[in-house]
Amino acid sequence: MNKKIGVFDSGIGGLTTLEEIRKILPNEDYIFYADSKNNPYGEKTIDELNKITKNIVNKLLEKNVKLIVIACNTATTQCINYLRSEFPNMIFVGTEPAIKVACDNNYKNTLVMATPGTISSERTHELITNNKRENENIILVPCDKLANAIERNDKKDIDKILHDNLDKYKKKDIDAVVLGCTHYPIIKDRIQSFFPNSKLIDGNNGVAKRVKNQLEEHNLLSNKKVKGTLEFIQTE
Ligand code: DGL
Numbered sequence: 001m002n003k004k005i006g007v008f009d010s011g012i013g014g015l016t017t018l019e020e021i022r023k024i025l026p027n028e029d030y031i032f033y034a035d036s037k038n039n040p041y042g043e044k045t046i047d048e049l050n051k052i053t054k055n056i057v058n059k060l061l062e063k064n065v066k067l068i069v070i071a072c073n074t075a076t077t078q079c080i081n082y083l084r085s086e087f088p089n090m091i092f093v094g095t096e097p098a099i100k101v102a103c104d105n106n107y108k109n110t111l112v113m114a115t116p117g118t119i120s121s122e123r124t125h126e127l128i129t130n131n132k133r134e135n136e137n138i139i140l141v142p143c144d145k146l147a148n149a150i151e152r153n154d155k156k157d158i159d160k161i162l163h164d165n166l167d168k169y170k171k172k173d174i175d176a177v178v179l180g181c182t183h184y185p186i187i188k189d190r191i192q193s194f195f196p197n198s199k200l201i202d203g204n205n206g207v208a209k210r211v212k213n214q215l216e217e218h219n220l221l222s223n224k225k226v227k228g229t230l231e232f233i234q235t236e
Helices: 014-024 046-062 073-086 099-104 116-120 122-131 146-151 155-169 184-194 204-217
Strands: 004-009 030-034 065-070 109-114 137-142 176-179 199-201 230-234
Touching (some): 004 014, 004 046, 014 030, 014 065, 014 204, 030 046, 046 065, 065 204, 073 116, 099 109, 099 122, 109 116, 109 155, 116 137, 137 155, 146 155, 146 184, 155 184, 176 184, 184 199
Parallel strands (some): 004 065, 109 137, 109 176, 176 199
16 A cells, blocks of 8 residues: 655654654655644644644645654644544554653653643643652653754754753753654754763654554555655745
């Protein structure tokens, strides 16, 4: 079945997810929808995001996709249930902060960096309740405007936002940092420099595996023997 896989985000962040998916599914055809016009998602209301993401799904459906990856933690934690109810026949794979991975590794102190929308979402709190053991601390760090500064490649703003949000944790014993926004792996070296001894975790590999499982389960894997194509759409 050689329909395309649709992948969307509020801009370039989702490319970090797409890269992982293409590593394990190179022969699939992809369409990447970068909704830069509506960036940042992290500071929008749920109603606004439901409207924006529904519109994107309709655009991807016109392109006849077989599965949609929400390559955005903010849109996933806020909208995935709504999108599943609006489009019951579509397969959605979402991206969530990798809190479970950190807890399963039994790190004592884990920072979770994400947009304000993701941090305040019910889903993030559910992930903590469902996975955190008694001896583990999860510290939530809403990084207001960081995704947008990365989208604009504004190095000065990126540095200021990182210092404002992370300096106070530098001297603490941080074992792991969850990158709970798909824009953050783009600046992972910069984040690592604040915590040279901590493990940085993102959810992209988990998403890629889930896409593969879902395609296998629904018998939708591409039967192409050559590298797949990539179509790129960007809103401005
Ligand atoms: N990449 C999106 C995420 O994973 C960025 C959100 C934004 O646009 O604020 O949350």
